[in-house]
Amino acid sequence: MRKEPRQQRSRHMVERIVAAGQLVLSRDGYARFATTRVADEAAISPGSLYQYFRDKDELLTVLMERFWTETGDRVTASLADRFTDPPERLIPDAVEALLSAMEYDSQLLRVVVEEVPPRYSEAHLHALRRRIHDLGSAYLAGRAPGERSGATRSWVIVAAMEALSVRWVLERPPIPRELLIEELTALVTNYMNGTPTL
Template sequence: MRKVPQQARSRAMVERIVEAARIVLVRDGYESFTTNRVADEAEVSPGSLYQYFPDKSALVTVVMDRWSAEISDRVAASLAASGPVDVKDPGTVRAIADALLTAIEADAGLLRIVWEELPAVRHRAAQHALEQRVRELLAVYLAAAGATSVDPAARAWVIVMAVENVAVRWVLDQPPISREALLDEFSALAGGLGARSR
């Protein structure tokens, strides 16, 4: 079990260790990620690291939890800035897709580790937690739009799963498709969803 720091100095050390863990994870990959490399990067002794993180798994868990929260926060901020939600407007899905795309592009290196290197159990848990946060957020926005003919939870699931999976592959694979073309395709998808709800 991870020790929770109480003093400001200890909290600062933990922050330094977590940031170093993120750097090492992206730079070296999951297989080469070790607590000793993290301690070196953070410029702390392995003993100091072990006071707060008992093993590699505990460090990776904290990095993944923070990364998921950062993406959720970025999506929430983008949605709030985009104004009122209209489920029949393809521009709404474009804004949602743009928010998700911007959020996952912000740390493509860590995204690659999560999707391609983490053990399946850890990857699936992190992916599902993130999807659930974004779906819940989007469902609230859709419900606020007041469209009675649309089930906000179902619509949120479809939009998030479609956008997330395509956006992740676009960021990681870097196909010869421009960002604008990708967002146009998401808008076209939204047009199909909107037509169904009329």
């Protein structure tokens, strides 16, 4: 069980270790990630690191929790005061917020998505998706025509936007950012306004 920091000095040390861990993971990748490298980067002894993190697995779990929580914070902070906006304004703002959050540390995103085993991220990524899904469901309730529920539409939109945003950030296809925002906005708008097919 990880030692919970109670004093300011201890909290500062945990933040120092986490920041070093993010840098090492981003720079060296999952295969070369080791607590000794993190300790070196943080300029502390391995023993000091182990006072706060039992082992590499525990540190990686905290790193993934921090990564996905901060990604979610960036998205929701960008949209916090916009949920009364009409869809034609909110949708492109939401696309922009999601792209910006994914681009914030694209190298770390690449390692997290392509290298780190899913077991470290699953719970935290699910919590992020749920957070954004719940916001979308609340916004969509009563706003789009048809019999489809806001929760279902929100799930489809969040899943599609996440997948397309991650692919664009990691693959960097020859599609300008502005054009991608236009296309994703059209995709979501048409879906929201379209008639469901059976």
